[in-house]
Amino acid sequence: AQTVTQSQPEMSVQEAETVTLSCTYDTSESNYYLFWYKQPPSRQMILVIRQEAYKQQNATENRFSVNFQKAAKSFSLKISDSQLGDTAMYFCAFMKFGNDMRFGAGTRLTVKP
Amino acid sequence: DTAVSQTPKYLVTQMGNDKSIKCEQNLGHDTMYWYKQDSKKFLKIMFSYNNKELIINETVPNRFSPKSPDKAHLNLHINSLELGDSAVYFCASSQGNRGGRIFNEQFFGPGTRLTVL
16 A cells, blocks of 8 residues: 655744755555645635656746656656745645555645744 | 635524535536544545536435435535534535546535534
8 A cells, every 4th residue: 555654743933944854655556646736724625736657857836846756756846936825734645557646744834923 | 707616605503403515516527525634733534526427425324415416516415413523524525537638636615613502
């Protein structure tokens, strides 16, 4: 079974600074997808960024980027120029082909003014 | 314009009652899901439903049953509610295949907070 581990239950960062959230996963699959979802206090689950395992290039979406290390089974999220609106729970998720998605336990990020 | 909608957003009920949560997606997706998020924010898949194929997480009690009247809807029925059923329930959907590529991104509904007294 695939497992996803987020080792940082809580993190904080000053507004405008950069923060990196960690995620590791365990799988024997070679083809899969990785995601970061954001859940603000509104409770809505919002996709932040996705990475296909067969792509070596790290995905980026504006201020959000990932460091995907396939051999190490690591998928960290970097948030640059942090904004107050980035305050949320962040979930790392693993999905193999077939739509079976597994989530990590989440990291609560607080952006301080 | 809402992609995945759930009703109700809040549900408070007594132990032992039977309740339903409705989910609708207007994205034309093939697969729908139900997740449970507990008080510690842990998200766990309960069911996935694709073209009338139901995949059940074996840890889900049989008091929970999904019902899909059509491809755009997957409702969650819960019988004999227990205190431990209190949680936020999320519906989600995804497109299995499109043009030969597999799009596995899941779109989530706003969640339903269920409180069992």
